[in-house]
Amino acid sequence: MRTFLLVSIAVLVASSLLVWKLQPSSSEDGRIVLTWVSDENPARKAQAALFEKLHPNIKVNIDPANSGVEKVIVQCLAGVGPDVFDAFDVFQLSAFARSGVAMDVTDELHRHGIDLKAQVFSGILGTCVFEGRTYGIPNNIAADGLWYHADMLRNAGVSLPQGAWTWSEMIPIAQKLTLKSPDGRIARYGLMFEWWNWRHFFAGFGAHVFNSDGTRCTLDSPSAVAAVQMMYDLVYKYHVSPTPVEETSMVTQGGFGSGYISLFAAKRGAMAIGGRWWLEQLRQAKGLDLDVAESPYGTTHATHAYGRGLLVNKDSRHLQEALEFQRFLASEEYLDLINEQADGAAAFKAADEKPSFFHDPHHPEERYNAAWLHILEIGKGDDVSPYVDSNTVARLLQVQLDLIQAGQKAPAAGMRDAAANINDAIEKSVAEDPSLKERFHATVESTPR
Amino acid sequence: MRANRSRTIAALAFLAPNLVGFLVFTAGPVIFSLGASFTNWNLQQTVPTRVNGFANYSELLGDHYFWLFFVNTLYMMLGLPFALFGALWLAILLNRKVRGLGAYRTLLYLPSFASGVAIMILWKALYNPDFGPINETIRHLFTAVGVHADTPQWLQSTHNLAALDVEKVGLSTKQFGIGARDALILMGIWIAIGGNNMLLYLAALTNVPEELIEAAQLDGASPWKCFANVTWPQLAPTTFFILVMSIIGGLQGGFETARVMTSGGPAGTTTTLAYFIYSLAFEQFRIGYASAVAWVLFAFVFVATLINWRFGNRAAEF
Structure with a gap:
C-alpha cells in the first residue's frame, strides 16, 4: 500500500512538472511574445505580421477569444492579462481606465513626439483619452x-x-x-x-x-x-x-x-x-x-x-515591447496598411490626405475615398459620464430601445424612461462613493442653471 | 491505534487530490463569495473596497430588477411539470418490447449528446418569425382552418402567456401572448423530455417488479389502473429525485440560453437570476452585490429543496 501511495504521489509530482514545462512560454525562438487581445478580424494577422517584420525580436499573438472588457479586466487584475488590448469605444476605455488596468501613457507619448489631439481625428480621441489623460493610440477610425x-x-x-x-x-x-x-x-x-x-x-x-459635465442623462x-x-x-x-x-x-x-x-x-x-x-x-x-x-x-x-484604441496593460511583463507595439500604430507603415486593408481608415489625418488614399491602384473602382475623408472630418465621438458605469447605461438604454424597436413604446416615452432610470443610477453611484459625491456636488453647484 | 492512524493517513492521502481540488476550486470560492457579499467590492475600483455589512442584501430587497428577474426565473420554470411528465411518457414508450428499441432509445437521447449551443442555434432558426418552419406550419394551419391571425414573434416578442409586465413586477394585459420566454420554455421542454430524466425513469421502470403488475392484471385491473396504482407509486422516489433536481436546475438556469439566444432580451424578458448575477459581476463589475444576489439565490434553492424534502420525501416513501 505504501509503495502504491508513494508511486501515486511521484506520478502526480511528475505530471505537475510536465505541465509546468509545457505551459506557454513568454518567449519563442528567442523572441519575446506579446499577447494582443483584439477582435477576430482577419486583418489583424497582417497588422501583427508587419510589426514582427519591423521588430524581429518580438512575436505578436492575437487572442480574440478573450476579447471582452470583463475578461480583460479580470485577467489583468489577476496578473495574467494580455500585454496589449483594444478598447472598442469610449465606454470600454472608461472601464479600463477606472479599473486601473490600462497604463497612462500621456508622458510616454509626449516623449516620443506623438500628440494625438493635433494628429488624429477628434472623433476618435474618446477611445484613447479619458478625463484628460491619454491611455491609448487609435488602431483605426470609422465614421458612418x-x-x-x-x-x-x-x-x-x-x-x-x-x-x-x-x-x-x-x-x-x-x-x-x-x-x-x-x-x-x-x-x-x-x-x-x-x-x-x-x-x-x-x-x-x-x-x-449626458449633459456637458456628465451630471445628468439627457436622453x-x-x-x-x-x-x-x-x-x-x-x-x-x-x-x-x-x-x-x-x-x-x-x-x-x-x-x-x-x-x-x-x-x-x-x-x-x-x-x-x-x-x-x-x-x-x-x-x-x-x-x-x-x-x-x-x-x-x-x-x-x-x-x-468610432474605432478602436490600443491600450497597454500596466502590469505587462514586457512593458517596453508593449509600448513599442502601441507606438507602431502611429507609424507610416501601419497607417498605410490600415488604409489598404480598409480596416476603417487610418486615424492619423496625414495618412488619409496622401494621394495613395484617394487613388488606390489595387482598387481603382473605389473612387469615393475623398467622400470618406470628409465624413471622417465631421465625425463626433461618444460622450461619457464619470458618475455612472457605462455598461449600466448601455443596459438601461437597451431595454427601452428594444421596446421602441418592437413598436411597444413610443420613442418619447422610451427615452423619458431611459433617462429617468439612468439618472437614478447616477444618483445611486454618487451616493456610494464619497469622493465622487463631492465632485458631483461641486460640479453641479458651479454650473450656472 | 497506530494501525488506525496509518490507515487514516493513507485514506486522506488518497482523497487528497480530489479534496484539495474541491477545497481550492469549489469550497474556497463559495466561502470567498460569502465574504464578498458583505463588501462593496467593485472591479472598477472607483471606491475603496470595504465591508458594508448587510447593505447589499438590503439594497437587493428594494432592487426592482432583482424581483423582475426572479419572476422571470419562476416563469421559466413553468415548463418543469411538462418536462417531467413528458420524460415519463417517453420512458414508458421506450420500455415496451418492440423491434428497433435500441435505435429509438439512441435517437431520442441524441439531443443530450449534441452541443447545447448548437441546439440553441438550431432552435433560433426554427423560431425565425418569417421563414422559420414553426411559423410556416402555423401559417399553413391557420390557412387550412380559415383563421386570420398573426403568428407569434417568438424570440423578438416581450409577450408571455401570464401577461407579466416588462418593466415592473405585475401584470399587463398588453403583454398577453406568446413571446421569447415561452419560446425558451418550449425549447427547454424538448431538451428535457429526451434527456437524463427519461433515462432515470427508464431505469426505474425496469425495476418495477413484474409480479406486482401481473397480480394486478389477474385481479382485473385496467392498464391505466395498473399504471396509477402499481407503477406510479413504484416510481415515486425517482419522481421525487427528478423534481428536486429540476427545481434546483430551474432556479439556477437560464444563463446559456440567454447568452446564446437572446442576450437576456428583448427588454430583459429572458434575463433570469443566473444571467443577472453574470451581468452584475462581469458587465457592471459589482462583485460584492453580485455575490449577495448569488447567496440569496442559494437561499431560495435551499428553501425550495427543504420544502421538497419535508413534504415530497414523505410522499415518496411507500
Whole structure:
C-alpha cells in the first residue's frame, strides 16, 4: 500500500512538472511574445505580421477569444492579462481606465513626439483619452456615411445631393427605392440601418447621452427623442427600413462582420448606413457598382465616429515591447496598411490626405475615398459620464430601445424612461462613493442653471 | 491505534487530490463569495473596497430588477411539470418490447449528446418569425382552418402567456401572448423530455417488479389502473429525485440560453437570476452585490429543496 501511495504521489509530482514545462512560454525562438487581445478580424494577422517584420525580436499573438472588457479586466487584475488590448469605444476605455488596468501613457507619448489631439481625428480621441489623460493610440477610425448601389439609383432615376443633406430630402428617395414583391413582402429596402447604431442618429440630431459635465442623462431631450423618432419612423411610418422581425428573418450570418453588409451586398437594400470598414466584406462581392455619400442629418451636420484604441496593460511583463507595439500604430507603415486593408481608415489625418488614399491602384473602382475623408472630418465621438458605469447605461438604454424597436413604446416615452432610470443610477453611484459625491456636488453647484 | 492512524493517513492521502481540488476550486470560492457579499467590492475600483455589512442584501430587497428577474426565473420554470411528465411518457414508450428499441432509445437521447449551443442555434432558426418552419406550419394551419391571425414573434416578442409586465413586477394585459420566454420554455421542454430524466425513469421502470403488475392484471385491473396504482407509486422516489433536481436546475438556469439566444432580451424578458448575477459581476463589475444576489439565490434553492424534502420525501416513501 505504501509503495502504491508513494508511486501515486511521484506520478502526480511528475505530471505537475510536465505541465509546468509545457505551459506557454513568454518567449519563442528567442523572441519575446506579446499577447494582443483584439477582435477576430482577419486583418489583424497582417497588422501583427508587419510589426514582427519591423521588430524581429518580438512575436505578436492575437487572442480574440478573450476579447471582452470583463475578461480583460479580470485577467489583468489577476496578473495574467494580455500585454496589449483594444478598447472598442469610449465606454470600454472608461472601464479600463477606472479599473486601473490600462497604463497612462500621456508622458510616454509626449516623449516620443506623438500628440494625438493635433494628429488624429477628434472623433476618435474618446477611445484613447479619458478625463484628460491619454491611455491609448487609435488602431483605426470609422465614421458612418451612406453606401449606395449607384446602378439602382440610376435605374430609379434618382440622384443624391452632393455634400450635406437632410432626412426630409432622403425619405422620398428611400421610398422610391423600396420595392415590394408580389406577395406583399419588401424585396428591397430603400435604406438599411442597424438599431445598435443609434449614436449615428444622435450625432445628426445634435443629441447627447449626458449633459456637458456628465451630471445628468439627457436622453429625454427633444434632440435625443427626435433622433430615436427618426429611427422609428423609417421603420414604421415610412416603411423604408426593416422591422426587428424582418431584420431577424434576413440576418443570419455569424462570424466577423455584419449580416447587414452581406444583405446590402446581396442588393436587399439600395442604401445603407455604414463605415468604410464595410469594404473588407464588400470587396469580396464582385460586380457591385457602389458609391458613397454623406449620410443625411437632422439638425446638426455631423456623423458618429468610432474605432478602436490600443491600450497597454500596466502590469505587462514586457512593458517596453508593449509600448513599442502601441507606438507602431502611429507609424507610416501601419497607417498605410490600415488604409489598404480598409480596416476603417487610418486615424492619423496625414495618412488619409496622401494621394495613395484617394487613388488606390489595387482598387481603382473605389473612387469615393475623398467622400470618406470628409465624413471622417465631421465625425463626433461618444460622450461619457464619470458618475455612472457605462455598461449600466448601455443596459438601461437597451431595454427601452428594444421596446421602441418592437413598436411597444413610443420613442418619447422610451427615452423619458431611459433617462429617468439612468439618472437614478447616477444618483445611486454618487451616493456610494464619497469622493465622487463631492465632485458631483461641486460640479453641479458651479454650473450656472 | 497506530494501525488506525496509518490507515487514516493513507485514506486522506488518497482523497487528497480530489479534496484539495474541491477545497481550492469549489469550497474556497463559495466561502470567498460569502465574504464578498458583505463588501462593496467593485472591479472598477472607483471606491475603496470595504465591508458594508448587510447593505447589499438590503439594497437587493428594494432592487426592482432583482424581483423582475426572479419572476422571470419562476416563469421559466413553468415548463418543469411538462418536462417531467413528458420524460415519463417517453420512458414508458421506450420500455415496451418492440423491434428497433435500441435505435429509438439512441435517437431520442441524441439531443443530450449534441452541443447545447448548437441546439440553441438550431432552435433560433426554427423560431425565425418569417421563414422559420414553426411559423410556416402555423401559417399553413391557420390557412387550412380559415383563421386570420398573426403568428407569434417568438424570440423578438416581450409577450408571455401570464401577461407579466416588462418593466415592473405585475401584470399587463398588453403583454398577453406568446413571446421569447415561452419560446425558451418550449425549447427547454424538448431538451428535457429526451434527456437524463427519461433515462432515470427508464431505469426505474425496469425495476418495477413484474409480479406486482401481473397480480394486478389477474385481479382485473385496467392498464391505466395498473399504471396509477402499481407503477406510479413504484416510481415515486425517482419522481421525487427528478423534481428536486429540476427545481434546483430551474432556479439556477437560464444563463446559456440567454447568452446564446437572446442576450437576456428583448427588454430583459429572458434575463433570469443566473444571467443577472453574470451581468452584475462581469458587465457592471459589482462583485460584492453580485455575490449577495448569488447567496440569496442559494437561499431560495435551499428553501425550495427543504420544502421538497419535508413534504415530497414523505410522499415518496411507500
